[in-house]
Amino acid sequence: MRKELAQFKPLSIKDLPKEDWFAPGHRACQGCGTVLPLKLALKVLGPNTIAVSSTGCMEIISSPFPYTSWKIPWIHVAFENPASVASGIEAAIKVLKRKGRLPKKEKINVVVFAGDGSTFDIGLQFWSGALERGHNFIYICLDNEAYMNTGVQRSGGTPKFAHTTTSPAGKVIHGNMTWKKNLDGIAIAHNIPYFATASPGYYMDLINKVKKASLVEGPSFLHIYSPCPTGWGSKSEDTINLAKLVVDTRIFPLFEVIDGKYYILNRKVDKPKPVEEYLKLQRRFRHLTPEEIALIQERVNEEYERLVKLCEIFAPPKEK
Amino acid sequence: MGKRVAKEVSIAVADAVAQCRVDVISAYPITPQTHIVEHLAELVNNGELDAEYIPVESEHAALSACIGAAATGARTFTSTSAQGLLFMYENLFIASAFRLPIVMVIANRSISAPISIWNDHSDVMTIRDSGWIQTFAENGQEAVDLVYHAYKVAEKCLLPVAVNLDGFIVTHVVEPIEMPDQELVDKYLPPLKMKYKLDPKKPITMGAIGVPEIYTEAKKALDEALKASYKVIVQAWREFERLFGRKYQPVETYKMEDAEVGMIIMGSLAETAMNAVDEMRKKGKKVGLIRFRLWRPFPMQDFLKALGKVKALCVVDRAVSHCSTGGPVGIEVRSALYQSNKRPKVLNLIAGLSGRDVTVEDFMEMFEMTYESISKKPKFSYQIYGVKE
Numbered sequence: 001m002r003k004e005l006a007q008f009k010p011l012s013i014k015d016l017p018k019e020d021w022f023a024p025g026h027r028a029c030q031g032c033g034t035v036l037p038l039k040l041a042l043k044v045l046g047p048n049t050i051a052v053s054s055t056g057c058m059e060i061i062s063s064p065f066p067y068t069s070w071k072i073p074w075i076h077v078a079f080e081n082p083a084s085v086a087s088g089i090e091a092a093i094k095v096l097k098r099k100g101r102l103p104k105k106e107k108i109n110v111v112v113f114a115g116d117g118s119t120f121d122i123g124l125q126f127w128s129g130a131l132e133r134g135h136n137f138i139y140i141c142l143d144n145e146a147y148m149n150t151g152v153q154r155s156g157g158t159p160k161f162a163h164t165t166t167s168p169a170g171k172v173i174h175g176n177m178t179w180k181k182n183l184d185g186i187a188i189a190h191n192i193p194y195f196a197t198a199s200p201g202y203y204m205d206l207i208n209k210v211k212k213a214s215l216v217e218g219p220s221f222l223h224i225y226s227p228c229p230t231g232w233g234s235k236s237e238d239t240i241n242l243a244k245l246v247v248d249t250r251i252f253p254l255f256e257v258i259d260g261k262y263y264i265l266n267r268k269v270d271k272p273k274p275v276e277e278y279l280k281l282q283r284r285f286r287h288l289t290p291e292e293i294a295l296i297q298e299r300v301n302e303e304y305e306r307l308v309k310l311c312e313i314f315a316p317p318k319e320k
Numbered sequence: 321m322g323k324r325v326a327k328e329v330s331i332a333v334a335d336a337v338a339q340c341r342v343d344v345i346s347a348y349p350i351t352p353q354t355h356i357v358e359h360l361a362e363l364v365n366n367g368e369l370d371a372e373y374i375p376v377e378s379e380h381a382a383l384s385a386c387i388g389a390a391a392t393g394a395r396t397f398t399s400t401s402a403q404g405l406l407f408m409y410e411n412l413f414i415a416s417a418f419r420l421p422i423v424m425v426i427a428n429r430s431i432s433a434p435i436s437i438w439n440d441h442s443d444v445m446t447i448r449d450s451g452w453i454q455t456f457a458e459n460g461q462e463a464v465d466l467v468y469h470a471y472k473v474a475e476k477c478l479l480p481v482a483v484n485l486d487g488f489i490v491t492h493v494v495e496p497i498e499m500p501d502q503e504l505v506d507k508y509l510p511p512l513k514m515k516y517k518l519d520p521k522k523p524i525t526m527g528a529i530g531v532p533e534i535y536t537e538a539k540k541a542l543d544e545a546l547k548a549s550y551k552v553i554v555q556a557w558r559e560f561e562r563l564f565g566r567k568y569q570p571v572e573t574y575k576m577e578d579a580e581v582g583m584i585i586m587g588s589l590a591e592t593a594m595n596a597v598d599e600m601r602k603k604g605k606k607v608g609l610i611r612f613r614l615w616r617p618f619p620m621q622d623f624l625k626a627l628g629k630v631k632a633l634c635v636v637d638r639a640v641s642h643c644s645t646g647g648p649v650g651i652e653v654r655s656a657l658y659q660s661n662k663r664p665k666v667l668n669l670i671a672g673l674s675g676r677d678v679t680v681e682d683f684m685e686m687f688e689m690t691y692e693s694i695s696k697k698p699k700f701s702y703q704i705y706g707v708k709e
Contacts (some may be wrong), residue, residue, distance in 0.1 A: 004395035048520045052388070063528035075516040076388055076527030077414055084381035088346060088388025088396070088516060094342045096394060099370065101511075101700060126384070129377030225553075 001316045002193060005216040005258060010208045016043055026069040027061040028044055031236025033227030034058060034142045036200045038113055041140060041222075044210040046074055047107040052086045054118035055079040058142065058151045072104045081124035082112040083130035083139055090135040108138040109214050116157030117147045120181050131190040134199040138213045139221045141183065144228035156181040160299070161292050162284045164231075169287035179299065187221045191260030194220035198254060200227075201243030205254055205266055212256075225252045233283020245278040250304040257312065262316035265308060275300055322500040329460035329490050330355030332497045333425055336467040338369045339505045340423075343394035343512075346385035350404040351437045352487035353427040357399055379404035383411040383422070390420040391526060393517040394423035395471065398422070401487055402443045409447070412480075415452030417542055418526060421474035421512070422481075424452075425467065427517040428587065428638075429487040430674035438675025439487040441587065441638035445648040451542050452548055453481040454616040456586045458572075460495035462613075465566055468500075471509050472556040477549040484615075486588040487673065500564050508563050528605040550617045554599075570619035572611040573626045575601065579608030581690050582630040582664070585654060586612050587638065589678055596683030607687050618652060624660050634690040636683075637702070638672050646702040667693045668702040682706065 021042040038058055042049065053059040053076045062069040063076065077085045090110045095213035097101040114123060119141040127139055146164045147153040154167040158176045163169040188195050193216040196311040198206035206224065213220035227242045229235065234242060246252040247267060254266040275297045279285040288296075327335075334356045337345075345364070347357040363369040372389075376382045378398050386396040400408065405426060415422050430440045444454065453473060457463035463485040470481040485491055516524055530538050550570075557568040574594050576582060585593050590611040600607045610626045612619065627633070637647025645651055650668030657663065667690045672678040686705065 047523075050392070050518045050520065059527075060529060063525055065457055065528040068528060070525050071523060072521045073520055074525050074527075075388070075391055075518060081380060081384035081625070083409070084376065084384030085388035085391075087374055087376070087381070088344060088385030088390075088394075089392045090388075091344045091346075091374050091385065092389040092392035092396075095370070095372040096392070101393070111679055125377055126381055129381055132372065132377075167560060203609035223380035229655050 001262065002216065002258065004217070005194070005212055005302060008212055008215065010222065011044070011211055013204065016194070016207070017046070021045070021047060021049070021071045022062070022207060023069045023071060028057070029063065029230045031229040031239040032202055033239040034144050035061065037142060037198070037206055037226060038053040039226045040200065040203060040207055041210045042072065043216065044207050045109045045111060045214055048107060049111055050075070050089055052082040052089065052112045054074070054082040054114035054123065056115040056118060058113055058115070060149055071310070079118055081126050082114050083123065083127035086110050086112045086137045087133065087135045090137050097144060112137065112139045114139070114245055115139055115149070116141060116143040116145055117155045119143070120156030120183055128186070128190065131187070131192050131221065134218050136218055138210070139219065141221070141223050142226045144231060146231050148228050148231040157183065160296060161288055163287060164284070174287060174292065184203065184223055187223065188260055192221055193218040195257040196255070197223045197225070197252065199225040199243045199247055199252060201240055201247060202267065209256070216317045223292045231284070234281050238281050242281060243275065245281070247314065249275045249278045250275045251275060251300050253304055253307055255307060258316060261314060263311040263314040264316060265311040269304070322498050324496045324498045326494050327460070327497050328355060328492065328494050329463055329497070330492065331359050331487070332460060332464045332499065332529070333467055334359035334363065335486070335499060336464045337397050338363050339500070339502055340468060340509055341395065341472045342371050342373045342397045344374065344386070344389035344396045345398070346376050346382045346396065347398050348376050348382045348399045348400070348404060350379070352429060352491050353399045353401045353404070353425070355491065356425060356427070358461070359396070376561045378409065379408040381416065383408040386422045387411060387415050387418065387420060390422050391418065391518050391671045393514045393519070395512045396422050396635040397424070399425040399427065401427045402431045404686060405443045406431060406446065412447055412450040412452060414540065415480045417538065419478040419545065420480055421471070421478055423467070423470045423474055423483065424480065425483045425485065427487040427491045428484050436674040437487070438475045439489050439567065440673045440675070442640065442673070444482065444484050444637040445641070446494070448616065448648060451546055452616060453477070453479050453546070453553065454698045455481070455483050455614055456612060457483065457485045457490060458588055458590050458611065460490060460493060460497050461566070462568070463490055464497055464499070465560065465564065465568065468505060468508055469556055469560055469568070473549065475512050475551050476552045476556070479545060479549055484587065485696045489588045504563055508559065526663065544577040546617050550619070553614060568613060569622065570612070570614035571622035571626045572613055576608035576610060576626055576628050579606050579628055579630055581605070581607045581632050581634070581687060582610055582627065583607065583683070583687065583690070584610045584612070584649060585633040585636040586615065586649065589636070589672055592678060592680055596687065599680060599684055601685050605687065605691070618656070620656055623656060624662060627662055627664065630664045632667065632694045634686050635666060635668045636686065637668065640670055640673070640704065650702055665693050667698060670702060671705040676706065
């Protein structure tokens with residue numbers, strides 16, 4: 001087990017600073033579950049952080065010139081390339097420190113915030129390259145499971161049968177016909193120092209994962225579930241419910257993978273709630289037949305069992 | 321002064337980049353740019369150049385990483401050709417709008433299809449409107465000198481610069497090249513200091529949304545910056561001349577003083593064209609040559625001055641702008657003339673696509689065609705020269 005993580009002492013809510021580095025007054029929708037984890041992540045990372053955003057909701061709602069929500073240095077270049085931009089920033093920090101043009105001892109976090117469109121689809125090669133090259137940065141995928149900024153079109157992160165504007169629940173074709181892409185598997189396959197999933201429903205877990213990501217040397221990848229009331233047709237007040245339910249139904253298990261080899265299940269769900277409880281809170285699933293719900297349930301069970309096995313077989317060595 | 325040594329131009333260009341003490345290099349291989357970035361990797365890995373070398377997975381990432389690095393205050397370099405330039409396309413406009421002093425060498429190559437690795441200007445002509453300063457080298461020495469100049473100008477104007485050299489014809493040729501002493505380069509090029517950068521001590525927001533109320537002004541600001549760069553470009557060449565002894569100017573002329581027919585061409589083919597000028601003059605035809613070294617910002621006044629009193633002008637383009645009113649340079653030249661009182665006849669030919677040889681005889685024929693166009697109006701607004709029947 002790597003040292004940075006073996007000695008990690010989890011933060012409690014009392015350890016968190018009062019300051020936020022993402023200012024209120026931004027233009028996110030009511031109940032936005034994407035901006036929430038973003039704000040929490042910055043709380044942990046603090047002011048010595050440079051953030052890179054992909055094009056998308058979080059960029060749009062935070063930077064209508066001349067206003068900005070970012071109290072830290074922030075850059076947005078394009079849709080697919082935030083990991084490449086971060087590569088350049090990280091390389092620059094490294095060489096400028098070496099040459100004495102930046103203070104050598106000061107740690108500067110480099111963090112990417114990208115949506116599922118940017119991560120599952122158009123930017124796949126870019127973050128893959130950045131992870132493979134080993135840049136010291138944190139990649140955070142805020143996954144709200146469709147292209148929300150352009151009006152709810154399907155992405156590789158959209159779940160099976162979900163209604164979106166490009167996978168409408170039609171009379172013949174019942175919503176999105178593909179299973180959600182196995183993003184976690186792809187990210188883990190890069191054997192990066194730290195990978196984790198998180199949900200704002202379990203915010204202390206999320207906060208501690210951001211902290212761990214900032215402690216490891218090298219790339220880390222966080223896949224964060226981000227409810228979107230506007231795109232999902234859910235109630236704003238249900239955002240946190242959904243962010244808990246998605247874990248409690250085993251749809252989105254909370255786990256970590258260290259160095260691509262040690263699997264840790266952070267929240268074992270022994271008495272799972274049926275997926276239907278989660279699905280019925282969202283209009284994007286309202287057309288589902290009982291058979292389709294059963295199919296989803298079957299898939300969720302299968303994937304969860306597989307993950308539990310992985311966590312048993314590849315558990316981290318016990319610390320002495 | 322430095323020594324004159326025989327060097328492959330790509331190697332010399334990479335050495336010049338190293339002499340500029342670049343901080344971050346980010347590049348992806350594409351023929352015929354490869355020797356430049358290979359040599360830089362060699363210099364870094366041998367400890368001869370203290371820089372971060374990011375071997376990115378694509379050209380799009382190459383420029384993206386340069387944007388990130390430059391925005392953090394590092395001196396950056398990338399290089400590409402043809403498809404690579406097209407793949408990084410969207411970032412080109414962002415780099416200039418962000419006012420980042422990135423330097424890129426483009427080893428000019430034709431664009432697909434058909435796929436071809438040989439030289440013409442079809443790649444760089446697609447980025448005319450990108451807001452980058454763009455210069456063209458005729459030979460190896462000029463290519464090297466334009467690299468030092470590029471950093472000087474980029475960092476003074478806070479604008480990206482693309483230095484163009486013909487793929488293979490320049491990049492892969494061994495030439496005697498004078499590499500200046502390091503002290504001289506250091507004197508010419510002080511360390512980069514950026515007022516606005518990604519610095520946690522002084523946070524800024526880069527890449528905000530430009531609502532309709534501000535987008536026009538943002539574009540106007542970039543336009544003014546590029547316009548204003550002209551003075552800096554010329555001054556930087558003057559300073560270069562004082563320090564390094566070689567003189568450069570935005571537009572180069574050859575025997576234009578008394579010319580009745582002129583020719584315009586960019587890049588290395590100008591050397592062949594000069595021979596054609598000499599041959600024509602032997603036959604008693606007063607012809608001359610104009611070469612744009614600076615392409616963006618377009619050197620309007622230098623161009624009009626260079627024209628002298630020609631009756632006709634042959635614009636030789638190295639790229640096609642399909643079914644428009646001319647080749648890219650031809651369109652530009654006609655538009656420039658329309659804004660002046662000079663009205664020479666303009667014959668616009670497209671030649672040397674994808675490395676097709678353009679010989680002295682070809683250029684002489686083009687001159688003859690131009691003479692004919694004075695009395696007999698051509699039936700075309702542009703023509704692709706030398707097409708096999």
